[in-house]
Amino acid sequence: MAKHRSHASATRARVEDALAWIDAHAGVLTAEDVPVTEGAGRILARDELANFDIPPFDRAAVDGIAVRAEETVGASTYNPCLLQFITPAGDLAPGGTCRINAGEILPGGADAVVRLEQVGADAAGRATLTEPIVAGSGVERKGSQAVRGRPLAAAGRRLRPTDIALFACAGLGRVAVVRKPRVRCLLADATIPPGSPSAQSRAYDANRPLLRALIERDAGIALEQRTIPRDASSLRHALMLPGADLILLVGGTGCGSNDYAASALMEAGEIANHGVALRHAETAGMGVVAGVLAFLLPGAPIACLLAYEYFAGRAVRRLGGHPAALPFPSLSMTVARKIVSEIGLTELRPVRCLGDGSAEPIAFFAEAGLSALTEADGFVLIPEKSEGYPQGATVTVYLYSGYDRAQSQ
Amino acid sequence: MAKHRSHASATRARVEDALAWIDAHAGVLTAEDVPVTEGAGRILARDELANFDIPPFDRAAVDGIAVRAEETVGASTYNPCLLQFITPAGDLAPGGTCRINAGEILPGGADAVVRLEQVGADAAGRATLTEPIVAGSGVERKGSQAVRGRPLAAAGRRLRPTDIALFACAGLGRVAVVRKPRVRCLLADATIPPGSPSAQSRAYDANRPLLRALIERDAGIALEQRTIPRDASSLRHALMLPGADLILLVGGTGCGSNDYAASALMEAGEIANHGVALRHAETAGMGVVAGVLAFLLPGAPIACLLAYEYFAGRAVRRLGGHPAALPFPSLSMTVARKIVSEIGLTELRPVRCLGDGSAEPIAFFAEAGLSALTEADGFVLIPEKSEGYPQGATVTVYLYSGYDRAQSQ
Numbered sequence: 006m007a008k009h010r011s012h013a014s015a016t017r018a019r020v021e022d023a024l025a026w027i028d029a030h031a032g033v034l035t036a037e038d039v040p041v042t043e044g045a046g047r048i049l050a051r052d053e054l055a056n057f058d059i060p061p062f063d064r065a066a067v068d069g070i071a072v073r074a075e076e077t078v079g080a081s082t083y084n085p086c087l088l089q090f091i092t093p094a095g096d097l098a099p100g101g102t103c104r105i106n107a108g109e110i111l112p113g114g115a116d117a118v119v120r121l122e123q124v125g126a127d128a129a130g131r132a133t134l135t136e137p138i139v140a141g142s143g144v145e146r147k148g149s150q151a152v153r154g155r156p157l158a159a160a161g162r163r164l165r166p167t168d169i170a171l172f173a174c175a176g177l178g179r180v181a182v183v184r185k186p187r188v189r190c191l192l193a194d195a196t197i198p199p200g201s202p203s204a205q206s207r208a209y210d211a212n213r214p215l216l217r218a219l220i221e222r223d224a225g226i227a228l229e230q231r232t233i234p235r236d237a238s239s240l241r242h243a244l245m246l247p248g249a250d251l252i253l254l255v256g257g258t259g260c261g262s263n264d265y266a267a268s269a270l271m272e273a274g275e276i277a278n279h280g281v282a283l284r285h286a287e288t289a290g291m292g293v294v295a296g297v298l299a300f301l302l303p304g305a306p307i308a309c310l311l312a313y314e315y316f317a318g319r320a321v322r323r324l325g326g327h328p329a330a331l332p333f334p335s336l337s338m339t340v341a342r343k344i345v346s347e348i349g350l351t352e353l354r355p356v357r358c359l360g361d362g363s364a365e366p367i368a369f370f371a372e373a374g375l376s377a378l379t380e381a382d383g384f385v386l387i388p389e390k391s392e393g394y395p396q397g398a399t400v401t402v403y404l405y406s407g408y409d410r411a412q413s414q
Numbered sequence: 415m416a417k418h419r420s421h422a423s424a425t426r427a428r429v430e431d432a433l434a435w436i437d438a439h440a441g442v443l444t445a446e447d448v449p450v451t452e453g454a455g456r457i458l459a460r461d462e463l464a465n466f467d468i469p470p471f472d473r474a475a476v477d478g479i480a481v482r483a484e485e486t487v488g489a490s491t492y493n494p495c496l497l498q499f500i501t502p503a504g505d506l507a508p509g510g511t512c513r514i515n516a517g518e519i520l521p522g523g524a525d526a527v528v529r530l531e532q533v534g535a536d537a538a539g540r541a542t543l544t545e546p547i548v549a550g551s552g553v554e555r556k557g558s559q560a561v562r563g564r565p566l567a568a569a570g571r572r573l574r575p576t577d578i579a580l581f582a583c584a585g586l587g588r589v590a591v592v593r594k595p596r597v598r599c600l601l602a603d604a605t606i607p608p609g610s611p612s613a614q615s616r617a618y619d620a621n622r623p624l625l626r627a628l629i630e631r632d633a634g635i636a637l638e639q640r641t642i643p644r645d646a647s648s649l650r651h652a653l654m655l656p657g658a659d660l661i662l663l664v665g666g667t668g669c670g671s672n673d674y675a676a677s678a679l680m681e682a683g684e685i686a687n688h689g690v691a692l693r694h695a696e697t698a699g700m701g702v703v704a705g706v707l708a709f710l711l712p713g714a715p716i717a718c719l720l721a722y723e724y725f726a727g728r729a730v731r732r733l734g735g736h737p738a739a740l741p742f743p744s745l746s747m748t749v750a751r752k753i754v755s756e757i758g759l760t761e762l763r764p765v766r767c768l769g770d771g772s773a774e775p776i777a778f779f780a781e782a783g784l785s786a787l788t789e790a791d792g793f794v795l796i797p798e799k800s801e802g803y804p805q806g807a808t809v810t811v812y813l814y815s816g817y818d819r820a821q822s823q
Contacts, residue, residue: 045627059783066714068668106668107714150785158788165814166627167787170620170715174784211579218454218575259477259515305475305516306579334743374468375583376559378576379567405574 047182048326056176058148071115074140118143183326189249193256240269256304355381456591457735465585467557480524483549527552592735598658602665649678665713742812764790
């Protein structure tokens with residue numbers, strides 16, 4: 006009594022092995038130069054060095070008056086330090102002071118700037134100080150923020166708005182960042198017979214906007230999305246089109262009568278895995294065509310999503326130089342209701358956070374489909390070897406809405 | 415002995431009062447329709463309803479065979495259930511089965527789909543099942559994901575990739591989202607005299623790329639950035655230009671000789687606060703010009719950053735319908751080294767995370783400027799009434815790099 010076993014199920018890879026394969030094959034892309042103003046959020050491709058010291062000289066950090074700190078020793082309300090306003094030509098003369106705005110060069114001899122609010126005036130128009138001033142206060146020292154020729158930031162850093170500002174200060178006009186991976190989506194035409202109700206095929210139209218949004222979330226570029234006739238020759242031809250850093254072939258991964266995707270990948274290049282031990286996405290696969298990674302994603306939206314999240318998304322992030330891990334913040338929470346899972350399959354289970362530090366599983370994908378994810382606050386991962394978690398167990402919950410829920414201010 | 419007190423310091427607003435003013439004046443913008451494929455990350459402007467049931471009928475959730483579950487009762491290895499493959503015309507005849515792919519309509523009479531892997535075959539070509547099948551398994555029920563006319567998602571939701579997929583399934587072609595706030599930056603020309611070393615003014619060029627990156631981070635649109643001569647008339651004219659939802663006027667906020675920004679705002683509209691109890695950004699201000707919020711940001715980059723982060727950024731996020739809070743994940747950590755702060759001023763202090771759940775303060779902004787932020791992993795906020803935190807105290811740390819550090823996978 007032979008079972009109808011598909012190629013996929015016969016050779017099902019463990020999720021961790023599939024991830025290791027991806028990590029071995031998805032290296033960081035080459036660099037491109039972009040204007041520094043467009044660098045925020047990008048990954049620095051090499052160490053960037055300062056073109057000059059920041060600041061290039063000692064300068065005022067505040068609006069105030071420039072002083073020689075030693076002249077203020079012993080100043081008090083009963084014994085104010087009196088300073089004559091002068092226009093320094095060269096060094097600040099002893100006993101003198103001058104107005105200075107934040108950012109302006111400190112005159113020679115001066116070593117502190119006193120904020121205007123701390124400065125009084127006597128009847129003769131002299132500045133009066135009623136507290137001693139520490140040398141260096143109110144002053145930004147030459148090179149205190151950056152030193153010429155020294156690194157401003159190291160390769161691999163995700164650039165923040167303040168890094169961009171620092172680069173601009175340091176005279177960088179352009180910056181070398183990792184190129185964004187260009188991802189091509191090939192959608193195998195649905196097998197649904199022409200006579201079916203038209204609404205039926207709509208379920209599968211979900212993959213196009215879904216994948217575009219996921220690719221952009223992972224800082225990739227979604228290239229054109231092509232619908233390809235579901236035969237091995239058309240699929241093979243489409244897999245070999247140039248210009249992509251990563252290819253997603255969606256649909257046709259199923260076992261049995263419609264297993265076109267794997268054959269096309271095998272003919273166009275090499276297949277590394279077809280069939281993975283990931284619940285709801287067991288027919289996912291991956292391989293290489295002419296040096297370009299290609300992923301086989303099942304056509305059912307939930308399966309497509311899971312195969313992207315676990316496998317293809319990791320490759321997109323790695324190619325772009327971003328952290329490989331799932332792009333969700335995680336929190337330790339307790340399980341409010343038992344979560345059962347099948348041994349032998351890794352599973353992603355959507356959960357709802359209950360606000361008391363606990364999370365409860367919500368309906369299975371098979372029942373609620375995409376709407377389970379719309380209702381979920383996040384998910385837990387259940388490894389292959391686990392049967393799930395009993396009530397009260399501590400689990401790591403990945404949160405969809407990041408800081409919306411993780412912080413209270 | 416009169417002090418040189420500026421308008422700003424004389425009327426310094428508490429940070430919480432300034433925030434309350436922003437919350438009272440920055441309401442969510444109107445809606446715009448965008449293609450559903452461009453909706454990810456946007457804020458839903460109104461409840462979106464399903465155009466039809468998803469699925470529109472009971473359909474296969476897996477590739478397999480359609481069965482009547484009652485016929486499998488008692489099936490076992492020793493007593494397999496035998497089913498004849500037929501092509502159903504209308505309902506599935508008793509004792510029959512048929513191949514069905516995920517997404518296809520379930521034939522009448524059938525109420526379960528058995529995965530191909532669970533199906534055997536006997537010598538006569540009949541399907542054999544060695545386990546009883548539960549009714550409903552392998553089936554997506556009509557309306558299980560969405561019901562026609564019922565909400566798919568509520569107004570105010572930040573749309574996730576999976577929401578977009580669900581909307582597409584439900585037949586939505588366009589979606590109403592909150593308009594992105596258009597933010598105009600007016601940069602008051604630096605007061606630095608023409609004779610100064612050219613490198614000096616570079617510090618101030620930082621604000622342009624800094625603000626653009628911050629506005630885009632907060633999902634706003636950075637309109638043109640104009641440099642405006644630093645006189646009240648030019649500034650007033652620029653403040654009154656139409657087409658912006660928010661105006662940032664950068665520089666000229668200082669006390670004393672160069673206090674142009676506040677005068678211009680007072681002449682063009684109304685000023686609500688000038689001078690806030692925020693350390694390093696004491697000269698920030700805010701007001702309204704012809705119904706449009708305007709913020710006065712100090713010209714020194716650190717001060718500009720802080721005034722944006724605390725005040726203007728909150729308004730950008732609120733206008734766009736995003737959570738008002740600072741857009742950083744936060745963690746409770748212990749203080750590795752005492753943090754001292756001045757009573758009467760709210761302060762943002764950059765910290766480095768030490769990896770053992772503790773955080774240490776790093777150099778003050780006045781010493782390290784922007785580079786303090788480049789070195790920081792995050793920051794702590796020290797309220798007006800606090801003198802700081804002793805070693806070992808528990809504090810909330812806001813993290814710049816989100817999940818890069820908050821998770822380990």
